[in-house]
Amino acid sequence: MTTEATMRKLTAEDPETRSADVLASNIEQLKTLFPEAVTEGRIDFDVLKQLLGGAVDGREEKYGLNWHGKRRARQLALTPSNGTLRPCPEDSVDWDTTQNLMIEGDNLEVLKLLQKSYAGRVKLIYIDPPYNTGKDFVYPDKYDDNLSTYLRYTGQVSDEGFKTSSNTEASGRFHTNWLNMMYPRLKLAKALLSRDGLIFISIDDGEVGSLREICDDVFGEECLICQFVWIKKRKGSHLSDTHRSMTEYVLAYARTKEGLALYGEGAYSDKLQPLVKKTNTVKELCFPACTVTTTLDDGEYAAGDRGEGESRLKFLTPFAVADGAIAGALQVSGPFVWTQAKLNAEMALGTSVHLSSRFGFNVGRHDQAEKFKAPSSLIDKAGTNEDAYEELASLFGVERVFAFAKPVSLIRYLVQTVTNSVRSGIVLDFFAGSGTTAHAVASLNVADGGNRRFILVQLPQRLDPDEAEHRVAAEFCAGLRKPLNVAEITKERLRRAAKKIKTESPMFAGDLGFRVFKLDSSNIREWDPDRNNLPASLEESVDHLKANRTEADILYELLLKLGLDLCVPIEKKRLSGKDVHSVGGGVLIVCLADEITRDQVGPLAEGIVAWHEALAPAGDTTCVFRDSAFADDVAKTNLAAILEQHGLANVRSL
Ligand SMILES: C[S@@+](CC[C@H](N)C(=O)[O-])C[C@H]1O[C@@H](n2cnc3c(N)ncnc32)[C@H](O)[C@@H]1O
Known part of the structure; x- marks a missing residue:
């Protein structure tokens, strides 16, 4: 077993534990645009001014609304929140x-x-x-x-x-x-x-x-x-x-x-109408060649089911997209509003059909441009x-x-x-x-x-x-x-x-x-220190998850701080006697059990590895444990090592 694997403890300073740092992201954006103007993370204003030439407004009196507190109000938006x-x-x-x-x-x-x-x-x-x-x-x-x-x-x-x-x-x-x-x-x-x-x-x-x-x-x-x-x-x-x-x-x-x-x-525009209606019976339609524009990326698409919920469509033949259009005929089955005869008649009048790429395959009729009503x-x-x-x-x-x-x-x-x-x-x-x-x-x-x-x-x-x-x-x-x-x-x-x-x-x-x-204060004491009593607050942070908060509270704080949608599905499994949660199909795996002994480390890690393999998430997975659950550092390191051997390298504790 390798001993290099580590379980990094998330601290208050960690960007992962904070709400978004707007200031840092502003500097990052400047850096991308003007790398010459950023040295060691600081902005060189003289260089920036040179790069912007005559567009810089150096006048004291500027056009625009000013009021008492504007600077502070701007700053207020940049200060991260320590809530949850x-x-x-x-x-x-x-x-x-x-x-x-x-x-x-x-x-x-x-x-x-x-x-x-x-x-x-x-x-x-x-x-x-x-x-x-x-x-x-x-x-x-x-x-x-x-x-x-x-x-x-x-x-x-x-x-x-x-x-x-x-x-x-x-x-x-x-x-x-x-x-x-x-x-x-x-x-x-x-x-x-x-x-x-x-x-x-x-x-x-x-x-x-x-x-x-x-x-x-x-x-x-x-x-x-x-x-x-x-x-x-x-x-x-x-x-x-x-x-x-x-x-x-x-x-x-x-x-x-x-x-x-x-x-x-x-x-x-009251002329723009969807071509799919959930309550209709399923029909097969053939869209003649060159009649369908689309926002799908250029490339080859296989036949098969696409779309979500009600507007689920079945593409009966493969097709190719180039320059926002589908060149060949497109055969689709779905709950369409029109019959084939109506579709053909509309096409003859010059109506075009648009296939959106946003949320699955929604087919909508695009009205002719001249009828467009702003x-x-x-x-x-x-x-x-x-x-x-x-x-x-x-x-x-x-x-x-x-x-x-x-x-x-x-x-x-x-x-x-x-x-x-x-x-x-x-x-x-x-x-x-x-x-x-x-x-x-x-x-x-x-x-x-x-x-x-x-x-x-x-x-x-x-x-x-x-x-x-x-x-x-x-x-x-x-x-x-x-x-x-x-x-x-x-x-x-x-x-x-x-x-x-x-x-x-x-x-x-x-x-x-x-x-x-x-909205409430953070579940994690260290991320939300009592400013009036710092020593006591640090002492309490041995187990720094607040006592009156639930596992669900902590789980959703992780979702927020790691940038996941608050509606992603969360599954729970019992693995070697511990509750383990998988968030967003395995993007985040969390076990907040109070105690994980040395003997339990192996079976728990293997259970997580097997579950992760079955879930097969598309991106990297982060695993999070309760820091105070481990009897000692050996137990922690062993758990991190087993997970790392199986490709789970982002292991954190709270
Ligand atoms: C004019 S009402 C909105 C009415 C709404 N469009 C409707 O149709 O019922 C404005 C609302 O903003 C809420 N509000 C004011 N300050 C707020 C704040 N800081 N955060 C969240 N809500 C706030 C008020 O409580 C009030 O209910």
């Missing part, structure tokens, strides 16, 4: 199968924690932040310790002296507070978007000017798609002395300029606030549970404009409120058989039964015997919306569940 997300299956629906997430927590911390797993993977973000009307609550970020602020706010640790109140115009920092809250969140949100992704932000007259400026700063003014005007009311409100406010805005930005161009392609800058038929009011009242059976909801149809329209052609992708809303975005995603999936996923983030904002605008919601939560906070309303909305959809569309077999996670 704890799974909460008891609040969830269809925990084992769902791909949707509902996360309770302050969205700044949560956006940081999601970076490793979801950076560059989100297709669409919709947010409807507090509009800063002078009456709404603006979350008070604390630069030096945002997570403890949160834990105090939510009452998870003593909250002496911690006050929350609305951001009032009298505060003297009215716009500043709001901008400081929005800016770091938008920066983190951008990093989550895919290159063809986009963000929609609802806002009213009050902050639209400054929001547009910070979005120009964060996303680039060249990535602005449109400042859509949404007709929000059928009847005029009289809140202002100067005018009746009938509209508000939806600012839309693309993540990249390429994404901007793609927006048109996926844009809403979305109007006026959104006038996508529901109003009155609709939202009625929708919620009918779902909850009581009025005014949540005051500022958007109508399902508005968000559904926005989601459709982006995901119409692919009918898939992750939709994120990190100011979830009553959860309308999730409802909109589910209802769109029902309508077109898509499999879009959602991620919601909502603060468990306290509901005070003594405050007029909270009273109904607080009573509602109390009636459910739930804590009095807004996140409980969000989850209840999702449950009720799912039930309604099931009743109305009993044939729908798509995903109506959601996994609940809650």
Whole structure:
């Protein structure tokens, strides 16, 4: 047995144990672009300036929005989080199968924690932040310790002296507070978007000017798609002395300029139709030569089953892709909408068919370019606030549970404009409120058989039964015997919306569940030291997994810190008397048993090796054990050595 094998203990300094380090990744990107300007990990500004020539702006007074705290707000986005997300299956629906997430927590911390797993993977973000009307609550970020602020706010640790109140115009920092809250969140949100992704932000007259400026700063003014005007009311409100406010805005930005161009392609057009419908009987269709364009990579494709869920297709003959087109005839069997005769007639009229590569083989009819309809800058038929009011009242059976909801149809329209052609992708809303975005995603999936996923983030904002605008919601939560906070309303909305959809569309077999996670401090003491009592905190870290946390808590923290999707399947097996978990089909193997004796090392390692072989994961596997489980270093080294002999070289302990 080799003695060189080691089980590396993950420490607080390890990049593997932290949320994404945005600063380090920025430097890495600079290094790739300008290697000459980076020496020994530091930037040489003089060299960088030379490389950028006349594009450098050295003037003192610059164009753009500045406010007190901007520098700090930027820094806030760069500081890693020392929190985690704890799974909460008891609040969830269809925990084992769902791909949707509902996360309770302050969205700044949560956006940081999601970076490793979801950076560059989100297709669409919709947010409807507090509009800063002078009456709404603006979350008070604390630069030096945002997570403890949160834990105090939510009452998870003593909250002496911690006050929350609305951001009032009298505060003297009215716009500043709001901008400081929005800016770091938008920066983190951008990093989550895919290159063809986009963000929609609802806002009213009050902050639209400054929001547009910070979005120009964060996303680039060249990535602005449109400042859509949404007709929000059928009847005029009289809140202002100067005018009746009938509209508000939806600012839309693309993540990249390429994404901007793609927006048109996926844009809403009632002529663009899927050619596959889950409920149809299976037919065989022959697509004549040169009629199918595709986003599949160039190459040879074998016959066989492709696609996911409902849109599963069987390719009856092999085919080749070159330059985004399939040259030969394509024979496919699947639940098609058209017959062969209809297909032939359409082809004769010049209709082309597009085979998407995004999520399996979805075949959709692409309308002729000249019939393409880009979305109007006026959104006038996508529901109003009155609709939202009625929708919620009918779902909850009581009025005014949540005051500022958007109508399902508005968000559904926005989601459709982006995901119409692919009918898939992750939709994120990190100011979830009553959860309308999730409802909109589910209802769109029902309508077109898509499999879009959602991620919601909502603060468990306290509901005070003594405050007029909270009273109904607080009573509602109390009636459910739930804590009095807004996140409980969000989850209840999702449950009720799912039930309604099931009743109305009993044939729908798509995903109506959601996994609940809650923001908390790390499960690992060393990664979350008590700043006020460092010596004691270090002593306790002999077994540095916190005593009141479960194996599942630790397992999901590993998923987050190693950058795995929070919905990947996890299997559990008993191997020589120990619980062992395989995550994502063997990408991560975790055993958190309290004790592993020298005698148990051999059988346990062999069990893991055999399971790993059976799973045959595509990439490298990381194995993780509890550091304090081993009687001594010999046991640890032996285990690492056996695993290494069988190709499992990434072995870690906690
Ligand atoms: C205007 S509402 C969103 C309404 C939503 N579009 C709907 O249709 O129900 C804004 C929500 O953001 C939440 N929020 C405010 N600050 C937050 C923060 N720091 N983290 C997470 N949620 C926050 C508020 O609790 C509120 O529910």
